Amino acid sequence: MSTSFYARTNEAFWGLLDPWQFLGISVSFIPETIKHVFHTHDFVSGVCILLSPSRFREAWFGRFWTFAGPNIRTGRGDLVLSLLDGRTSRGRVVEEPTGPGVGGVVIEIGPASGLWVDLFSDRHLYEDDSAVAGGQKQQENANGLRRRADTARSQITRVYGVEPNASHHAALRRSVEAAGLKDVYEIVPVGIEDLSSSNNGNKKWEGNIEPGSVDCIVSVLCLCSIPNPKRHIRELYALLRPGGRWYIYEHVKAEYSWYMRLYQRVVNLVWPHLIGGCELCRPTEKTLREAGPWTSIDVSQPPDEPWYHCVPHILGVFTK
Ligand SMILES: C[S@@+](CC[C@H](N)C(=O)[O-])C[C@H]1O[C@@H](n2cnc3c(N)ncnc32)[C@H](O)[C@@H]1O
Known part of the structure; x- marks a missing residue:
């Protein structure tokens, strides 16, 4: 009993320190970033990046x-x-599609x-040969590929990857090619705030999503x-068709107890400055619920997350 109490306390102690370790790792990437900036830009552009807080x-x-x-x-x-x-369902994996x-x-x-x-690749629609050998029930399509019985996904015809940080684009392009999605996946090089609005007539992206x-x-x-979550989540809600779904895995504001809420707020004093503007205390589920009417919501915290998790998550689906 006392050993398990000691083990639990020890685990919670290190769990509470976890975010500080994460911040420390992020800080340790500063020298490497400076080296990388000069490696990939000429000297003058490199200095300009170092002098611009947002670009750096x-x-x-x-x-x-x-x-x-x-x-x-x-x-x-x-x-x-x-x-x-x-x-x-309710934040956990179940065997049959819900x-x-x-x-x-x-x-x-x-x-x-x-x-x-790669999760958008159609290969997740079909069984691989080794799984088929297990004798699970499958349906065959015209090409002889057997559809997985445990997925309710359908063919993906287009993916808009909305990523404003240009420093990710080369790697993102490589990931798209490696997943065989070159003809399906379009990199949209702006923030969601510039997706379909004309931004006072100053459109930053040539395309448009109706x-x-x-x-x-x-x-x-x-x-x-993202900036201004209330407004931009509402704008994204408008892009979804009736019956459309929003799949979410996000970290959110702590709800466990007053002391975890307080602790999260303390960590959040430094967190966004060291983790690319990421905010810890966002009530994202509430913001999504209030974005507009939903016909169903099945969103919860994964049950394996312990109380001392300063970065708790929610997982699930909102259906319009
Ligand atoms: C913590 S990263 C997560 C990246 C990725 N989803 C993953 O799990 O590896 C947050 C991402 O949101 C992007 N982001 C920031 N502001 C955004 C905006 N206004 N619109 C769309 N994406 C944004 C950042 O550039 C960054 O790539």
Whole structure:
């Protein structure tokens, strides 16, 4: 009993220190970022980037995320894959689809270097040969490919990857090519705030996404970084068609107790300055709920997240 109390206290102690360790790792990327800036730009442009807080922050976050992002992808990859398959309920993975999966015209918000891009590939629609040998029930399509029985996703016809940080674009392009999505995935090099509005006649993107024309929006760890979430989430809501779905895996404001809310606020005094503008205390679920009427909402915190998690998440689907 006392050992387990000691083990739990020890775990909570280190868990509470976790965000500071994450911040420390981010700071350790500053020298590498400076080196990278001069390696990829001439001297004058390099100095201009170092003297511009916003441009340096973008370059720094870009370097840091090449380290942090893949770790998150490894740890939470199955969870997000299940989410897009339509196989989650109340924040947890379930065996049978509970609703439609991703498909049709999709907006991916803030893909960064494209860590999740391969999840949009049609290969997730079909069984691979080794899985087929297990004798699971499948349907065959015209090409003899067997559809996975445990996914409710449909064919993806278009993905708009809305990523304003240009320092991610080369890597994002490589991820798109590696996933075989060159003809499907379009990199939109602006923020969501410039997607369909004319921005006072000053349009930053040549393309246009019509209101009500989007089947799915996918946001993975990015609504913490967008400006003016209330306004821009409402604008994105307008782009979804009736019946369209918003798949979400985001970190949000702590709700566990007053002391975790307070602690999160303290960490957030420095966090956005060192993690590319990411805000810890956003009530993202509430903002999404208030963006407009939804026919169903199945969103919760994954149950395996402990109380001392200063960066709690929500996962699930909003259906318009
Ligand atoms: C924490 S990163 C997550 C990246 C990616 N989704 C992942 O999980 O690896 C947040 C991303 O949101 C992007 N972002 C910031 N402001 C944005 C905006 N206004 N519109 C769209 N994306 C934005 C950032 O450039 C960054 O790539």
